[in-house]
Amino acid sequence: MSDSLEKLKKSAEGSYSTVLNNAVNLKDLAEGYGKIAKLKFELHQLKSAREKKLALLGKTVFPYLLENNTKALQTHETLQMLLDEIKNLGNQVELVQHAISDISDREKVYTEKDHGKIQGEIEILERQIEEQLEELKAVKKALDK
Secondary structure, three states: OHHHHHHHHHHHHHHHHHHHHHHHHHHHHHHHHHHHHHHHHHHHHHHHHHHHHHHHHHHHHHHHHHOOOHHHHHOOOOHHHHHHHHHHHHHHHHHHHHHHHHHHHHHHHHHHHHHHHHHHHHHHHHHHHHHHHHHHHHHHHHHHO
C-alpha cells in the first residue's frame, strides 16, 4: 500500500512538472502575441499621423503650386518642419514594422519547432493522468476492503 502511494506521489510530481513547463511555454507565446498586438496598434497610430501630416503638406503646398510660385515654397516658414515630421514618422513606422517582424519570426520559429514536442508532452501527460486515476481507483478499492 505504501509503495502504491509512493508511486502516485512520484507520478503526480512528474505530471506537475510537465504541466508547469507547458504553461510557461504558453505564457511566453501569449506574451509574444500581446507585444505584436501593441506594436500593430502603435503602427496604425503612426501611419494615421503620417497620413494627416501628408494631407497638411498637400494643403500647404497646393496653393503655391497653383500660382507656380515655387520660390515662395523655399522660404516657407513651416514647410521644412512639416517635411521633417513626415520623415520622422516614416522612420518610426519602419522601426515598428521591423520590431513586429522580429517578434513574429521568433514566435513562428518557436511554435513550429516546439509544436510537435508540446503535443507529445500533452499526450504523455494524458496517459500519466489516466494511469494515476487507475492507481487511485486501486488504492480506493484496497482501502474500502
